[in-house]
Amino acid sequence: MASRRLLLVVMVVLGLCQIGTAQSPTYGVGRAPTAEEIRAWDISISPTGKELPPGRGTAKEGAQLYVQKGCAGCHGRTGWGGRAPVLISSKISKDGPPVPANGMAGMAHEPPPCLAPCVNDANAMAIHSPFATVIWDYINRGMPIGKEGTLTPNEVYALTAFILYKNEVIKEGDVLDELSLPKVKMPNAAGFALPPEEWKHGRPRLQNYP
Numbered sequence: 637m638a639s640r641r642l643l644l645v646v647m648v649v650l651g652l653c654q655i656g657t658a659q660s661p662t663y664g665v666g667r668a669p670t671a672e673e674i675r676a677w678d679i680s681i682s683p684t685g686k687e688l689p690p691g692r693g694t695a696k697e698g699a700q701l702y703v704q705k706g707c708a709g710c711h712g713r714t715g716w717g718g719r720a721p722v723l724i725s726s727k728i729s730k731d732g733p734p735v736p737a738n739g740m741a742g743m744a745h746e747p748p749p750c751l752a753p754c755v756n757d758a759n760a761m762a763i764h765s766p767f768a769t770v771i772w773d774y775i776n777r778g779m780p781i782g783k784e785g786t787l788t789p790n791e792v793y794a795l796t797a798f799i800l801y802k803n804e805v806i807k808e809g810d811v812l813d814e815l816s817l818p819k820v821k822m823p824n825a826a827g828f829a830l831p832p833e834e835w836k837h838g839r840p841r842l843q844n845y846p
């Protein structure tokens with residue numbers, strides 16, 4: 637009896653070893669991505685900013701790019717009042733009255749009802765986001781719509797600086813680069829997010845968030 641139980645244990649252990657070492661079957665489809673392909677996809681920037689590429693930019697440079705690269709056409713010259721989400725809080729912006737591309741000049745401070753998630757003065761990224769790196773990451777991967785991926789790192793630093801300066805988060809002369817950007821003190825840094833040094837890959841960025 638005892639030896640049969642021993643045999644069973646041995647068989648189970650052997651079976652487990654088998655699962656561990658078994659090769660998953662190949663189906664003859666797909667291929668391993670090349671290192672270059674992985675690099676092209678692997679562009680996420682975490683709150684610590686350690687993935688940021690080298691580069692630099694200022695708000696002054698960003699102001700020109702904002703017009704040259706077509707941001708103003710969608711987001712409004714003043715950064716609010718356009719078709720696209722508010723980038724510069726109309727309550728903070730010193731520019732006005734707005735001359736938005738869609739002819740909605742003279743609009744009240746609160747934009748008209750918009751589709752959820754609605755971006756307005758209160759939750760414009762520079763005001764609401766806990767980390768400045770989020771803005772850099774968003775512009776880098778998603779803007780300008782239709783020409784994503786065409787901005788150089790320097791241009792993304794400059795545009796981020798412009799948006800942060802116009803929302804009175806940084807000064808006009810501040811230079812943003814891969815070291816200074818993650819250190820920008822965001823107005824909502826303590827609002828609901830973990831401090832960057834406590835954040836690890838795989839951990840939710842927001843506290844108390846399911």
Ligand code: HEC
Nearest residue numbers: 705706707710720721755759760761774775779780781795
């Ligand atoms: C063709 C119109 C268009 C152009 C051009 C454009 N944007 Fe956008 N932008 C949008 C739209 C639409 C969204 C919202 C997208 C979404 O929620 O998926 C957006 C979102 C954003 C956001 C995130 C806003 C938030 O709080 O969620 C940022 C930042 C931004 N754009 C910056 C820029 C910058 C900088 C440029 C110029 C380089 C630019 N955009 C050019 C249409 C545009």
